[in-house]
Amino acid sequence: EAQVTQNPRYLITVTGKKLTVTCSQNMNHEYMSWYRQDPGLGLRQIYYSMNVEVTDKGDVPEGYKVSRKEKRNFPLILESPSPNQTSLYFCASSLEGTPSTDTQYFGPGTRLTVL
Amino acid sequence: GQNIDQPTEMTATEGAIVQINCTYQTSGFNGLFWYQQHAGEAPTFLSYNVLDGLEEKGRFSSFLSRSKGYSYLLLKELQMKDSASYLCATYTGGFKTIFGAGTRLFVKA
Numbered sequence: 001e002a003q004v005t006q007n008p009r010y011l012i013t014v015t016g017k018k019l020t021v022t023c024s025q026n027m028n029h030e031y032m033s034w035y036r037q038d039p040g041l042g043l044r045q046i047y048y049s050m051n052v053e054v055t056d057k058g059d060v061p062e063g064y065k066v067s068r069k070e071k072r073n074f075p076l077i078l079e080s081p082s083p084n085q086t087s088l089y090f091c092a093s094s095l096e097g098t099p100s101t102d103t104q105y106f107g108p109g110t111r112l113t114v115l
Numbered sequence: 116g117q118n119i120d121q122p123t124e125m126t127a128t129e130g131a132i133v134q135i136n137c138t139y140q141t142s143g144f145n146g147l148f149w150y151q152q153h154a155g156e157a158p159t160f161l162s163y164n165v166l167d168g169l170e171e172k173g174r175f176s177s178f179l180s181r182s183k184g185y186s187y188l189l190l191k192e193l194q195m196k197d198s199a200s201y202l203c204a205t206y207t208g209g210f211k212t213i214f215g216a217g218t219r220l221f222v223k224a
Contacts, residue, residue, distance in 0.1 A: 042217055
């Protein structure tokens with residue numbers, strides 16, 4: 001089954017404790033992206049990757065890091081989480097960077113709370 | 116600048132038709148997405164419009180006017196399961212996608 005998986009699905013942590021949210025897709029997609037979703041603000045792009053070892057900043061990259069060492073995985077790293085990073089995070093992937101009818105597939109989401 | 120506006124909430128009756136509007140001001144505009152998102156779930160793709168006009172896909176249709184910076188999503192024969200948030204998003208190339216805050220649709224019996 002074609003899917004994007006994220007782990008963990010729920011996480012409560014404390015300020016300053018490094019964490020990683022994993023994202024994996026089994027569709028051999030080149031393009032992957034991370035979003036955060038906050039009430040009243042919609043989805044905002046954090047980072048995206050166009051292929052292995054190619055990443056770029058989205059609209060809200062501050063406080064986040066990513067890596068793309070292999071095609072299927074795109075982890076999101078919070079080196080020193082702060083309460084303002086409490087949010088719902090989505091990973092997404094697509095075959096190419098150009099939309100078509102086969103567009104972005106979203107993971108199930110990770111709800112992060114930073115105390 | 117980048118700005119996308121859509122109503123915060125709408126209510127409609129089962130079996131009826133509802134139109135959700137979206138206006139945008141996006142530099143480098145290439146096309147416009149509509150996504151559906153049920154509470155606590157991931158967004159799912161509904162449509163992507165590049166050219167002006169109406170595209171119909173079953174009960175859902177999406178319209179785009181590039182010159183007016185305007186789109187709408189039309190839902191016909193509303194069902195209770197259509198209660199969800201509907202996200203308008205513009206694509207600006209390099210797969211940079213900018214989302215609006217979403218419209219929460221309530222379908223009542």
